[in-house]
Amino acid sequence: MHRRLRTVAVAGVAVALFAAGCGGDDPADAAAGGGDTQAKDITVWLMNGSAPESVIEAVNKDFAAKYPDTKVNVEIQQWDGIQEKTTTALAGNNPPDVLEIGSTLVSKFAESGGLKDLTGKKGELGGDTWLQGLTDAGTLDGALYGVPYYAGDRAVLYRKDLFAKAGVTTLPTDRASFVAAAEKLQATHGKDKQFSALYFPGQYWYAALPFVWDEGGDVAVKDGDSWKGALDSPQSQAGLGWLKDVVTRFSKAPVNGNENDNDPAVPLGEGKAAMIIDAGWKVGTVLKAKPALKDQIGVFPIPGKTAGSTAPVFLGGSNLAIAEGSDAGDLAYEWVKLLSGSKAQTDLATTGGVIPNSTGLLDIHKDDPILSVFDAAAKNSRSTPATPKWANVESSTILQDMLVAIFSGSKSIPDATRSASEAITKTLNA
Amino acid sequence: MENDATNRPPEEAAPAPTDPGPDAGAGAVAVAVDVAGTVPPAAGAGSGPVPPVSGSAAVPGQAPVAPRQRRREVGPLPYALVVPSVLLLVGLLGYPLYVLVRTSFQLLDLRQLVRRQTVWTGLDNYATVLSDSEFWAVAVRTLVFAAICVGLTIGIGTLVALLMRRVGKGMRLLVAAGLLLAWATPPVSAATVFRWVFDEQYGVVNWAVTRLTPLDWSQHSWFADRYSAFAVIILCVVWQAVPFVALTLYAALTTVPDEVLEAARIDGCGPWRAFRHVTAPMLKPVFLILTSLSVIWDLKVFTQVYVITRGGPDRQTVLINLYTYTQGFGVSRFGVASAAAVIMVALTLLVTVWYVRVMVRVGEEDL
Numbered sequence: 001m002h003r004r005l006r007t008v009a010v011a012g013v014a015v016a017l018f019a020a021g022c023g024g025d026d027p028a029d030a031a032a033g034g035g036d037t038q039a040k041d042i043t044v045w046l047m048n049g050s051a052p053e054s055v056i057e058a059v060n061k062d063f064a065a066k067y068p069d070t071k072v073n074v075e076i077q078q079w080d081g082i083q084e085k086t087t088t089a090l091a092g093n094n095p096p097d098v099l100e101i102g103s104t105l106v107s108k109f110a111e112s113g114g115l116k117d118l119t120g121k122k123g124e125l126g127g128d129t130w131l132q133g134l135t136d137a138g139t140l141d142g143a144l145y146g147v148p149y150y151a152g153d154r155a156v157l158y159r160k161d162l163f164a165k166a167g168v169t170t171l172p173t174d175r176a177s178f179v180a181a182a183e184k185l186q187a188t189h190g191k192d193k194q195f196s197a198l199y200f201p202g203q204y205w206y207a208a209l210p211f212v213w214d215e216g217g218d219v220a221v222k223d224g225d226s227w228k229g230a231l232d233s234p235q236s237q238a239g240l241g242w243l244k245d246v247v248t249r250f251s252k253a254p255v256n257g258n259e260n261d262n263d264p265a266v267p268l269g270e271g272k273a274a275m276i277i278d279a280g281w282k283v284g285t286v287l288k289a290k291p292a293l294k295d296q297i298g299v300f301p302i303p304g305k306t307a308g309s310t311a312p313v314f315l316g317g318s319n320l321a322i323a324e325g326s327d328a329g330d331l332a333y334e335w336v337k338l339l340s341g342s343k344a345q346t347d348l349a350t351t352g353g354v355i356p357n358s359t360g361l362l363d364i365h366k367d368d369p370i371l372s373v374f375d376a377a378a379k380n381s382r383s384t385p386a387t388p389k390w391a392n393v394e395s396s397t398i399l400q401d402m403l404v405a406i407f408s409g410s411k412s413i414p415d416a417t418r419s420a421s422e423a424i425t426k427t428l429n430a
Numbered sequence: 431m432e433n434d435a436t437n438r439p440p441e442e443a444a445p446a447p448t449d450p451g452p453d454a455g456a457g458a459v460a461v462a463v464d465v466a467g468t469v470p471p472a473a474g475a476g477s478g479p480v481p482p483v484s485g486s487a488a489v490p491g492q493a494p495v496a497p498r499q500r501r502r503e504v505g506p507l508p509y510a511l512v513v514p515s516v517l518l519l520v521g522l523l524g525y526p527l528y529v530l531v532r533t534s535f536q537l538l539d540l541r542q543l544v545r546r547q548t549v550w551t552g553l554d555n556y557a558t559v560l561s562d563s564e565f566w567a568v569a570v571r572t573l574v575f576a577a578i579c580v581g582l583t584i585g586i587g588t589l590v591a592l593l594m595r596r597v598g599k600g601m602r603l604l605v606a607a608g609l610l611l612a613w614a615t616p617p618v619s620a621a622t623v624f625r626w627v628f629d630e631q632y633g634v635v636n637w638a639v640t641r642l643t644p645l646d647w648s649q650h651s652w653f654a655d656r657y658s659a660f661a662v663i664i665l666c667v668v669w670q671a672v673p674f675v676a677l678t679l680y681a682a683l684t685t686v687p688d689e690v691l692e693a694a695r696i697d698g699c700g701p702w703r704a705f706r707h708v709t710a711p712m713l714k715p716v717f718l719i720l721t722s723l724s725v726i727w728d729l730k731v732f733t734q735v736y737v738i739t740r741g742g743p744d745r746q747t748v749l750i751n752l753y754t755y756t757q758g759f760g761v762s763r764f765g766v767a768s769a770a771a772v773i774m775v776a777l778t779l780l781v782t783v784w785y786v787r788v789m790v791r792v793g794e795e796d797l
Contacts, residue, residue: 084759091543112540112762193648194631202654203742254630256653256742324544392761397741405744408654416744427761 040328041071042335043096045089048078049281050100050150050318050354051339055347059338070331080260083108083395090114095323097332101146103137103317104384108391110138110145116322116329119144125337129358133383138319140388146319147340148357150348152279153313153378154207154302157265157286161296162189162274171300174307175214175242182250185274192272197250199264199273200243201257202407203400206314207277210302211239213382214311219399220385220424227385227428229421231402237413240406247407255408258400269293277302279316280374281353299370301377315381317355389428398423527775534768543764555769564745565753565770569777572750575660576728582668583724584717587675592705594680606677613673621737624666628652656746659739663747666734671727675720682716683709718789722782729778750774 046056060072075096077085083105089095090109101109109115118125122144127135130148138146156172163169163181166188172178182197189195200207212218217236220227230236252272254262264276265285276282283297301310320340322332338344340357349356349364353371355378356364365371384390393399402420405411411419534556536542537549559565590609594602612620628635630651639647653659686709694704710717732751735741741748741756748756754774758767 087540087543087759087762091540108540108762112544114540114544193646252631252649254653255651256659256739395760396756397745401742401744404654404742408651408743410655410744410746430761 040331041073042098042326042328042331043073043075044098044332044335045075045077045086045096046100047082047102047318048076049285050352051348052351054351055344056339058347059335059344062338062343063335066334067331070328072335078260083391090323090325093325094327095325097323097326097328098336099321099323100149100318101321103134103146103151103315103319104394105391106138106146106319106321107140107386107388109321110140110143111388114324115145116324116326117143117145118147118322118333121333125340126342126358129360131355131357131359133315133381134317134319134357136386137317137383138321146321147336149318149320149340150345150352150357151315151317151355151378152281153315153355153374153381154210154277154279155299155313155373155377156275156302157268157278157282158275158298158300159268159271159273159293159296160298162271163298165189166274171298172303174303174309175305178303179246182246182275186250189274194252194267194272196252196267196273198246198275198277199253199267200247200251200277201253201259201262201264202247202255202404203258203397204264204277205399205403206259206316208240208243208399208403209314209382210277210311211243212236213239214304214309215239215242219393220428222385227387227389227425229424229428231424232414232417232421237417240403240417241413244406244413256404265289268297279354280371283370284353297370299373301373310377310380312380312382313377315378315383385428387428389430392427392430393424396423396427398427530768530771530775533765534772536765536768538764538768540762543762551765555765556773558766559769559773564748568748568750568753571748572729573781575664575731575749576725579664579667579671579728579731580721580724582664583671583675583728584721586668587672587720588679590672590676591679591683594676595683609673609676612670615670617670617733618737620670621666621734624662624669624734625738628662653739654743656743659743659747663731663734663738666738667728667731671724675724678720679713679716682713686712714789718786721789722786725785726778726782729781730774750777 056074060074063070063072077100079102082102086099086101086105086109089099090112091114095114099115106115119142125147127144131151134148134151135144138144138148162185166181166184168181168184170177172181185197186195189197209219212231212235215235215238217233217239218230221230222228231240253264253267259278263285264273264278265282266289267273268276269286269290280299283299286297287293302313303309304311320336322329322336326332342358342361345356345358345361346364348354349361349371353374355375356362362375365375384393398420402416405416406413535550535552537551537554541547542549590605594605597605627633630636630649630653633652635652636647636650639645639650652662690708690712691704694708699707730751731749732755735747735749735752736755739747741752750770751774754767754770757770758764
């Protein structure tokens, strides 16, 4: 009797320990086994400004119809410091289930092993019509980790009323006429000390790269198996030199500022800036603050060097990924499927003003005088070097530091570009 | 990040040199720096619970009496009482420090972190840090920065404390309230406000200068030049560091007997000589503690730099803790970051131990 009691007790303790071990160590297995019928909450991280609330609400409604027992917690994250936050989250025990990740950062987190391999789901998600650039950004060594979410590029947003008052009647079609327009604008409106013909915060590298590419320069070039920083090439320096001249003459934005803290949409709305280089959805930001400007915001592509040409733009955007450590991977997948599907994408492209993830939807903006310009500009687009190490160039702010040094004059262009190039070479080959 | 030069837990106003305080919870890299912070005050304060504000060491005739008699009274109780603090210290500071040192010998990039892999690399991380020219530039910059901040903090703090002795009760309360408010402001908020105050377009400083002087500073950029950027950071750090120093010194000043000062006056001392030769020597232990605490706090400034300039322009305002942070969270080289943090801890310990020893020796000679 005594012995049996002890055996039972030991067995009980063992079972308890085993159960505790299971629960604590690998909840993902339990979820996978139980399938999507299990009631679980899922947490979604979306980036600030990516999707209007109405789009997400519609997705959540469709999701709730299918999985009424699952609660979806959508948390909006700020771009500033997002790499640090994502790193901490993915390394932790309880990462968010779904993450929106900037297209240039996906491969870094995919390489770390923190994201689920979704290669097998590509067909089911409609992967054959995805935009090539976003698909490439979400792919590492042939495996898909980031589902294309949306794309975005930049163009010049301008104030029609300020242009008219300055007598600028035709839109700039090359960089020379761009400067001529800026001169007129500055001459007319420059009595206001804070007025910028072009508002350009010093760290705004997304808006600086088009001029580097337009001259034939690049951030880095692949040389066999290794990368080499190329911002010190004569072409890159020429583009940056032109930009320095323009920024020095026409921008009153903080030289050490960035486009998050010093959102160009604000001075544009206030009439303190006549032109900004920004994304299509920023029109909405301006109009939300100043509805009276409804007919006063126009757009034209970033001008190129030769007449009639446009500069290659940076094609940004985001992908949707599922954390490897998610304890509700199946539900997370279902949610991603809804947001990347054609219904939500149509909604996102119309109300959000972004470029949708599928070539099947590219005609959606053809009647919109503003968004169609962004869609057209995206056809001549470039991206950052395709390597998981690129994210480290971003987080160590090499490009930003270089631009600030150039614009503030603390370093000459050759010096600034040389040290930036060396740092990029070092970081990409680390 | 919680630990920084001006986030002084209020309890430290009372002499609790080993208080782990709210700093203790922050990540391993951050906490380890604090370890240095807790050691030197203990050394400086000498035998534990003697309030530094009493100035007893400097007052003649109050030397501890009959040490033999005291020793007999010591039973197990004091040790029992000290056990909880020791356990807390070991748990909250010792363990993170252990993890930090261990990590500094590992290759811990994002991949190893996410996959929970342990890869030992010996001294590779230290070699990486020590061969990085930026690290040396940053280390020197941090030392100079700390020296300036400590000098200003102690200097201004002393002046404010002396001022508080002279003004009337109402004014004194007003000054004390102002000091407490500055002290109580969370460093992140204070730094954010300072950044806005010096904003080139919307900042009140540029507005005031343009309005009140013939200069047009409406677009003056404070953060485009490293010296003016540092000036703003230093102002912010010192602004929040002065209250602790001023209030502590004020309390200490109240212990200086009036008769002594009066005697000095009768002997023909002016105010400066009275301070230099009477007050200051009497308060030497307090100055010693305040200075060594300030050195430690100012060596590990992070928040103000992160919020105000994030190391800009062109990484010229990067201090050692921001360097560590960039290595860790920026480029995901946590092993290298840990090595830099260990070096930082060692540096802080060295500076502080050396400083305290010098001060103690000087103090003994004077007595």
